[in-house]
Amino acid sequence: xxxxxxxxxxxxxxxxxxxxxxxxxxxxxxxxxxxxxxxxxxxxxxxxxxxxxxxxxxxxxxxxxxxxxxxxxxxxxxxxxxxxxxxxxxxxxxxxxxxxxxxxxxxxxxxxxxxxxxxxxxxxxxxxxxxxxxxxxxxxxxxxxxxxxxxxxxxxxxxxxxxxxxxxxxxxxxxxxxxxxxxxxxxxxxxxxxxxxxxxxxxxxxxxxxxxxxxxxxxxxxxxxxxxxxxxxxxxxxxxxxxxxxxxxxxxx
Amino acid sequence: xxxxxxxxxxxxxxxxxxxxxxxxxxxxxxxxxxxxxxxxxxxxxxxxxxxxxxxxxxxxxxxxxxxxxxxxxxxxxxxxxxxxxxxxxxxxxxxxxxxxxxxxxxxxxxxxxxxxxxxxxxxxxxxxxxxxxxxxxxxxxxxxxxxxxxxxxxxxxxxxxxxxxxxxxxxxxxxxxxxxxxxxxxxxxxxxxxxxxxxxxxxxxxxxxxxxxxxxxxxxxxxxxxxxxxxxxxxxxxxxxxxxxxxxxxxxxxxxxxxxxxxxxxxxxxxxxxxxxxxxxxxxxxxxxxxxxxxxxxxxxxx
Numbered sequence: 001x002x003x004x005x006x007x008x009x010x011x012x013x014x015x016x017x018x019x020x021x022x023x024x025x026x027x028x029x030x031x032x033x034x035x036x037x038x039x040x041x042x043x044x045x046x047x048x049x050x051x052x053x054x055x056x057x058x059x060x061x062x063x064x065x066x067x068x069x070x071x072x073x074x075x076x077x078x079x080x081x082x083x084x085x086x087x088x089x090x091x092x093x094x095x096x097x098x099x100x101x102x103x104x105x106x107x108x109x110x111x112x113x114x115x116x117x118x119x120x121x122x123x124x125x126x127x128x129x130x131x132x133x134x135x136x137x138x139x140x141x142x143x144x145x146x147x148x149x150x151x152x153x154x155x156x157x158x159x160x161x162x163x164x165x166x167x168x169x170x171x172x173x174x175x176x177x178x179x180x181x182x183x184x185x186x187x188x189x190x191x192x193x194x195x196x197x198x199x200x201x202x203x204x205x206x207x208x209x210x211x212x213x214x215x216x217x218x219x220x221x222x223x224x225x226x227x228x229x230x231x232x233x234x235x236x237x238x239x240x241x242x243x244x245x246x247x248x249x250x251x252x253x
Numbered sequence: 254x255x256x257x258x259x260x261x262x263x264x265x266x267x268x269x270x271x272x273x274x275x276x277x278x279x280x281x282x283x284x285x286x287x288x289x290x291x292x293x294x295x296x297x298x299x300x301x302x303x304x305x306x307x308x309x310x311x312x313x314x315x316x317x318x319x320x321x322x323x324x325x326x327x328x329x330x331x332x333x334x335x336x337x338x339x340x341x342x343x344x345x346x347x348x349x350x351x352x353x354x355x356x357x358x359x360x361x362x363x364x365x366x367x368x369x370x371x372x373x374x375x376x377x378x379x380x381x382x383x384x385x386x387x388x389x390x391x392x393x394x395x396x397x398x399x400x401x402x403x404x405x406x407x408x409x410x411x412x413x414x415x416x417x418x419x420x421x422x423x424x425x426x427x428x429x430x431x432x433x434x435x436x437x438x439x440x441x442x443x444x445x446x447x448x449x450x451x452x453x454x455x456x457x458x459x460x461x462x463x464x465x466x467x468x469x470x471x472x473x474x475x476x477x478x479x480x481x482x483x484x485x486x487x488x489x490x491x492x493x494x495x496x497x498x499x500x501x502x503x504x505x506x507x508x509x510x511x512x513x514x515x516x517x518x519x520x521x522x523x524x525x526x527x528x529x530x531x532x533x534x535x536x537x538x539x540x541x542x543x544x545x546x547x548x549x550x551x552x553x554x555x556x
Contacts, residue, residue, distance in 0.1 A: 007355035014344050085339035089397060092305035092333040094356050251268070252307060 004095070004103040005110075008077060012111070017076035021069055021115060029123040032059055033130050040065040053218060055135040056127050060145045060217045063153075064210040066116055070156050071177045073108045073115075074164035082168035087252070101247050105161045105240060112157040113150065120146045145217035148225070152212055155232040155239070162243035181209055207231065255282040258405050258437050259304065263313035266299050266461075273299040275461040276313065281405070281439060281454075286431050288452030289441040290547065296461040297441040298336060301409050305333050318404070329357060332403035334411055338394025342383035346374055346393055349382055350400060357401050368396040371426060387414030395423065399430070405437040406430075412447055424451045445543045459551045474503065478540030480512040480519060485532040493529050497522065508534070 012018045032039045038055060040062035050058070081087040081104075091097055121143075128136040136142070160177060167173045185208060191201035205211060212228050219225050259281040266274040274296045281287050289297045302308045304315060306328065314321075318330065340349040350365045369375050372392035377385065385393065391414050398406050412420045428451060430436045442448045448455070455472055457464040467475070484490050487504050494502055494512065501514040512522075519536050526533050541549065 003356055003358040007352050010355055011341070011344070011352050014341075014348060080341070084341055085337070086341060088307060088335055088339055089333075089353060090356060091307055092335060093328055093331055093398075093401065093403075094353070095328070096306060 001103055001106070005107055008104075008107045008111075012076065015076045015080070017072040021072045022119075025065070025069060025115075025119045026122075028065055029059075029119070029126065032123070033127050036131060036135055038062050050218075054137045055131070056124055056142055057137055057145050057217055059123065059127075060120065060142070060149070061214045063116075063120075063149055064213045066153060067156055067181065067209060067213075068178070069115075070112050070153070070160055071174065073112050073157075074160045075170055075173060077108055077111075078104055078161065078164035079168065079170040079173050083170055085253070091252075097248060098244075101165070101244050105158075105243070108161050108164075109154065109157045113153060116153050117146065117150075148216040148219070149213060151229050151232040151236075152209070152216065155235040156209070158236040158239040158243075162239035162246075165243040165247045184208060255284070257281070257316075257319075258283050258285075259315065259317055259439070261300075261304075261313065261315040264300070264303060264310050264315055265312045266296075266303060266308065267311045272461050274303070274310075277458075277461075277463050279456060279463060279466065281437060283404075283437055284431065284435055285454050286427060286438045286440065286452045287454045287456060288448035289439060289456050289458060290443070290445060290448055291441070291458035292443055292551070295443075295458045297458055298409055299461070300458070301333075301335055301407050301439070301441065305331065305335060305407060307335060329401055330404040332398030332401065332406040333408075334391075334394040334398045335407070335409045338390045338397070340382045340390075340393060340397075343381060345379045345381055346385075346396075347378045349393070350397060353397060353400060359401060364400060364402075368399045371399060372396045373422065388416060388419050391415055392419070392423075395426075402434075403436065405439065407439045409441050410443075411440060412442060412444065420447060427451050445547055449543055457547065457550050464550045472543075472546075474511070474513075476541055476543055476546050477513060478538070480517050480522070480536060481539045482510040482512065482522070482526070482536050483508055483534040484510070484526065485534070489529065490526055490531045493525050493531065494522070497525060511539070 028040055032055075036055060038058040038061070040059070053061075081090075087100065091100055095103065124136065124139070124142050137145075163176055164173050167176060184204070188201045188204035188208065191197040191204070194201075207228070216225065216228065257280055259279065261277055261279045264274055264277040264279075265272065277296070277300060279300075289300065291297045299308070303310045304317070340346075341352070344352070346369060347365055350368070351362065354362060354365060366375065366378070369378055372395050374389065374392055374396060377389060382390070382393070391411060395408065395411055398408060412423060415423065424447070427438055427440070431438060438452075440448065440452065449472075453469045454467070455469070456466045482490060482494075485508065487507060487510050490510055491502070491504060494510065499512055499514050499517060502510055502512040504510050519538075523533060523536055
């Protein structure tokens with residue numbers, strides 16, 4: 001496992017995706033700090049900011065940006081292996097197919113989550129230093145807000161790993177991952193317009209990813225949070241299991 | 254007794270109704286340079302893919318170094334190049350090999366330059382893989398296979414895309430590594446003459462079935478020019494042959510003797526055998542090229 005981590009870290013620094021991941025996140029945070037207004041992507045979540053919440057926590061609520069940033073690690077680490085067919089080298093002379101799946105998945109999840117926490121903490125430190133306490137919360141409150149999103153970020157990462165092992169080719173993987181939340185929102189909004197399916201649509205929108213990301217850091221309703229976490233745990237486990245079963249059973253070209 | 258490095262028993266691989274490998278029994282011994290000969294689609298790559306863990310067999314089993322071939326330790330003793338060499342295009346030859354060194358836990362990075370020198374790629378050390386010619390890619394694949402000082406190297410069509418000088422150099426490299434480091438090789442190819450130039454054992458495969466497994470000496474005997482004597486009593490016939498001063502001959506079975514000595518008078522031989530009461534079924538000249546021999550084998554395999 002240690003050898004694989006060392007090797008992946010080495011290769012990661014040779015990919016464009018590595019620099020894209022960090023630079024996009026840092027630029028987003030830089031703009032936020034400079035303009036003193038939270039920024040980032042939002043799909044289904046309302047854009048109206050609650051000004052009673054401090055700017056750094058509001059920025060945590062806009063962490064939907066990571067949904068797209070999390071596409072980069074599986075694309076760079078897994079899809080590229082299938083595109084270049086380099087997975088053969090590892091499976092034939094370093095690790096078994098099972099270990100290959102476990103080690104790749106573990107590294108992808110680890111890298112994504114460490115990146116997520118680290119970037120959020122960097123933002124906190126920079127914002128607190130530059131904008132002062134008017135725009136920043138206590139470290140405890142901020143850290144707690146970030147941690148509330150961690151199970152969801154883990155689930156997103158696991159889902160992407162499954163898709164990478166399932167779809168293999170980068171183009172297919174990118175298309176599916178990018179379009180999924182848009183498709184989800186479109187379906188939910190269409191159903192909302194139809195009277196009979198309005199209640200289902202409301203539920204769908206309540207648990208839509210960007211809405212959950214927006215709600216979790218400030219949510220006081222335990223049952224909502226619990227439902228989200230149970231769903232995240234289920235999605236994580238199911239994704240990793242399906243990914244493994246597909247990869248271990250399917251013939252490799 | 255020689256150590257068996259790879260042993261397969263009834264190894265079979267099916268893709269739906271198509272059987273790519275059919276009950277293959279193969280033994281590879283330490284120090285062999287084993288040539289796997291077969292046409293495209295004969296089952297060579299399937300065999301190699303199973304042994305290296307790229308695919309699972311449908312039935313049968315195999316052992317590497319006396320153990321099931323799935324343990325990590327075993328894998329690190331194998332160097333492989335299956336199908337086309339695959340590396341990261343945006344990374345240089347050195348970076349690609351460094352990635353695999355880290356992955357395999359090889360601490361000594363000087364191994365990279367050593368294997369690059371082995372395949373004459375020192376000058377291309379810092380060139381990106383995507384700029385490599387087919388021959389250079391092939392040689393980098395072989396360098397990768399040698400990276401971990403393996404006990405056995407499995408190479409699938411390694412001379413594809415190489416120029417004649419490159420082929421010759423590679424052949425010498427294989428022989429040198431076999432002789433000096435005792436590395437066992439399994440090399441597949443459909444180019445018989447090239448495989449003949451490097452291998453000391455030959456496994457003929459067609460339609461997924463192992464047709465013949467023989468040493469170089471046995472193959473030479475099969476292919477060399479000779480006079481074939483078919484008779485009812487080879488023991489008596491051999492006494493007559495001895496009496497004629499012929500020393501280079503071999504009793505093949507209870508009805509066949511092959512004489513490898515040149516300038517044997519068939520007329521005189523026939524006369525002597527009949528005179529001594531041997532019932533001669535036929536005497537004829539034989540001898541085939543490697544290609545013809547392979548064609549014969551493939552033909553008989555279909556029957």
